[in-house]
Amino acid sequence: MDSILNEKxxxxxxxxxxxxxxxxxxWESQKIWMDxxxxxxxxxxxxxxxxxxxxxxPKAKFKVVIEAxxxxxxxxxxxxxxxxxxxxxxxxxxxxxxxPSKWVNIHTxxxxxxxxxxxxxxxxxxxxxxxxxxxxxxTIDVGASKKEEVxxxxxxxxxxxxYPDTFHVLNKNKFVCRALDNRIGGFMIAEVARLLKENTVDxxxxxxxxxxxxxxxxxxxxxxxxxxxxxxxxxITDVCHDTSTPMIDPKKQGDNTIGKGPVISxxxxxxxxxxxxxxxTAEAMKIPFQRLASSRYTGTDTDAFAYSNGGxxxxxxxxxxxxxxxxxxxxxxxxxxxxxxxxxxxxxTIKNGEKFSYFA
Numbered sequence: 001m002d003s004i005l006n007e008k009x010x011x012x013x014x015x016x017x018x019x020x021x022x023x024x025x026x027w028e029s030q031k032i033w034m035d036x037x038x039x040x041x042x043x044x045x046x047x048x049x050x051x052x053x054x055x056x057x058p059k060a061k062f063k064v065v066i067e068a069x070x071x072x073x074x075x076x077x078x079x080x081x082x083x084x085x086x087x088x089x090x091x092x093x094x095x096x097x098x099x100p101s102k103w104v105n106i107h108t109x110x111x112x113x114x115x116x117x118x119x120x121x122x123x124x125x126x127x128x129x130x131x132x133x134x135x136x137x138x139t140i141d142v143g144a145s146k147k148e149e150v151x152x153x154x155x156x157x158x159x160x161x162x163y164p165d166t167f168h169v170l171n172k173n174k175f176v177c178r179a180l181d182n183r184i185g186g187f188m189i190a191e192v193a194r195l196l197k198e199n200t201v202d203x204x205x206x207x208x209x210x211x212x213x214x215x216x217x218x219x220x221x222x223x224x225x226x227x228x229x230x231x232x233x234x235x236i237t238d239v240c241h242d243t244s245t246p247m248i249d250p251k252k253q254g255d256n257t258i259g260k261g262p263v264i265s266x267x268x269x270x271x272x273x274x275x276x277x278x279x280x281t282a283e284a285m286k287i288p289f290q291r292l293a294s295s296r297y298t299g300t301d302t303d304a305f306a307y308s309n310g311g312x313x314x315x316x317x318x319x320x321x322x323x324x325x326x327x328x329x330x331x332x333x334x335x336x337x338x339x340x341x342x343x344x345x346x347x348x349t350i351k352n353g354e355k356f357s358y359f360a
Contacts, residue, residue: 004337022074040193060206065234068185069215075161084144092216108154115142165327180329204352222301234305240318258332261288263318269306271313
């Protein structure tokens with residue numbers, strides 16, 4: 001298998017990434033994802049909070065999940081001052097350090113209202129005594145001079161706020177966008193489904209291509225959907241840190257770099273026999289890969305699937321990413337293609353009813 005991505009794939013990727021999907025408001029993005037996936041699956045499952053699942057072989061008793069999460073970090077309007085300035089709280093792990101001078105979209109019933117995170121000019125700050133950006137001192141300016149003006153725009157406490165930054169390609173093969181964490185995962189599992197269909201791969205089990213919601217606030221969507229699906233095996237894909245960038249210590253954060261392949265995790269929630277199967281597949285198919293050790297938990301939907309339903313053999317394949325939770329998250333196209341290949345090939349090694357048991 002040579003090139004993975006085609007023109008249709010690229011069009012879907014750009015449309016999917018550019019559409020906002022803040023935690024708790026994922027449904028429009030999910031519709032884009034489902035529309036692309038529709039030709040490659042037999043049916044869909046959805047739940048009341050917005051998780052979407054494309055199912056291949058829905059009548060099969062043995063169920064395998066491949067999963068990503070669809071939500072992106074964002075802000076909520078928390079307070080509007082008499083002068084018309086907006087204070088915020090996080091919806092997920094939004095980074096206060098990058099906020100100053102960023103444009104924002106405030107989502108209201110009247111539509112999108114534009115605003116900016118303002119910051120005092122350098123001329124007005126005292127050298128050596130400058131305040132750093134923090135949740136308590138960053139504010140959004142929508143060009144209003146009083147609270148009533150803001151409210152007439154349709155803005156109120158609870159409105160969700162996203163960044164408008166869109167998809168770009170840097171130096172031919174680096175994908176850059178906000179929300180690559182983790183809609184790039186949703187893209188990759190959709191591509192796995194496409195390849196299975198186009199190559200007429202007949203899986204001996206039911207495959208549940210799962211795009212969960214609300215991961216950024218504690219794996220909530222995965223917790224809900226795993227109780228619905230009740231899978232026998234789960235392979236999760238998410239992003240992990242590229243630790244080659246400045247101010248990151250690989251001795252603490254692990255040693256992973258974009259362009260060097262998918263990252264296979266070691267953690268208590270990662271079932272060792274399933275992980276070994278993934279590694280064996282990578283080696284057999286000559287797919288480059290890296291390794292990452294987690295101390296107690298992966299911090300991804302792997303934890304939710306692994307500890308559900310009495311224990312589900314679960315493993316994590318991560319995509320290395322630079323500048324996580326910023327608006328310029330960056331991944332390498334070859335890594336994206338190799339994650340797709342690795343999941344695609346691993347699925348074809350799983351036997352119907354395989355238990356991945358240490359005591360077989």
